[in-house]
Amino acid sequence: MADNDKALGRLRTGIDGLDNITSGGVPLNNQVLIAGGPGCGKTLLSMQIAYNSAKNGIPASFITLEETQAEVLENFKTAFSEFNDIDDLVSKKMLVLAGDETASKIQGGNDSQSYAFSSVLSDIEDILKINGSKCVVIDSISLLKLMLGDLLTYRKSMFALSTNMKRMGVTGFLTMELHSTNRQGMSFSPEFFIFDGTLIMYQNIEENKRVYGMEVLKMRGSDHSLSVAPYEITKRGFKVFTISDI
Numbered sequence: 001m002a003d004n005d006k007a008l009g010r011l012r013t014g015i016d017g018l019d020n021i022t023s024g025g026v027p028l029n030n031q032v033l034i035a036g037g038p039g040c041g042k043t044l045l046s047m048q049i050a051y052n053s054a055k056n057g058i059p060a061s062f063i064t065l066e067e068t069q070a071e072v073l074e075n076f077k078t079a080f081s082e083f084n085d086i087d088d089l090v091s092k093k094m095l096v097l098a099g100d101e102t103a104s105k106i107q108g109g110n111d112s113q114s115y116a117f118s119s120v121l122s123d124i125e126d127i128l129k130i131n132g133s134k135c136v137v138i139d140s141i142s143l144l145k146l147m148l149g150d151l152l153t154y155r156k157s158m159f160a161l162s163t164n165m166k167r168m169g170v171t172g173f174l175t176m177e178l179h180s181t182n183r184q185g186m187s188f189s190p191e192f193f194i195f196d197g198t199l200i201m202y203q204n205i206e207e208n209k210r211v212y213g214m215e216v217l218k219m220r221g222s223d224h225s226l227s228v229a230p231y232e233i234t235k236r237g238f239k240v241f242t243i244s245d246i
């Protein structure tokens with residue numbers, strides 16, 4: 001981590017434009033929800049954050065509970081052909097991809113709750129020990145919601161997840177599915193209150209065309225933009241078009 005980042009106490013996402021709308025990055029130890037509808041780029045964005053972190057010398061982990069590890073890596077390489085050093089970062093364990101085993105245990109059997117949430121937490125802890133990750137992605141927490149059933153248990157578990165990630169000293173990014181792809185249809189979920197930060201990714205319709213936009217709904221301990229910033233997915237990664245309102 002650059003000395004400057006340490007002084008600021010922030011983890012730079014390294015996403016072009018995103019660090020501008022969060023006043024220089026995510027405060028260290030914050031747990032940030034990345035929420036959006038299908039196909040808005042939650043997996044690619046969070047994977048790019050982990051990749052950028054590893055490339056910047058800060059060990060990272062990407063825990064996938066939806067797609068397989070191989071699929072995530074393949075899709076990332078296809079989308080971002082210029083990030084051709086990713087295999088090197090993975091082989092050096094600067095970037096750890098994990099989650100296949102945990103996901104199959106959650107999904108396996110007739111009673112997914114038999115695989116207790118505490119086991120998921122201890123799996124995460126074990127994964128982070130592999131390279132001493134300081135930047136961690138869980139993609140996504142939506143499977144955990146299905147696993148945990150009732151809302152009270154789920155809410156308590158999400159608090160436990162957030163608290164444990166803080167205890168482990170990591171800055172976390174947790175993706176979550178939203179039913180609506182656009183801003184008009186968005187409703188506030190309990191997760192928006194539980195985690196330290198919430199980044200929402202939209203696909204709004206403008207003149208019969210879908211246009212991507214992202215918004216920092218909240219970021220504890222940080223000033224941030226109040227605007228919806230348009231973004232594009234390019235071969236060189238995400239490009240967020242910032243509006244100077246902070």
Ligand SMILES: Nc1ncnc2c1ncn2[C@@H]1O[C@H](COP(=O)(O)OP(=O)(O)OP(=O)(O)O)[C@@H](O)[C@H]1O
Pocket residue numbers: 036037038039040041042043044045066078079080177233234235
């Ligand atoms: N090579 C590419 N170039 C440009 N855009 C791409 C490319 N590959 C994928 N995309 C865009 O990224 C989207 C998929 O991104 P991603 O898988 O990260 O979305 P997601 O929000 O995680 O979706 P899901 O809700 O299914 O998990 C695609 O719908 C497509 O619009």
Ligand SMILES: [Mg+2]
Pocket residue numbers: 042043044066139
């Ligand atoms: Mg995804």
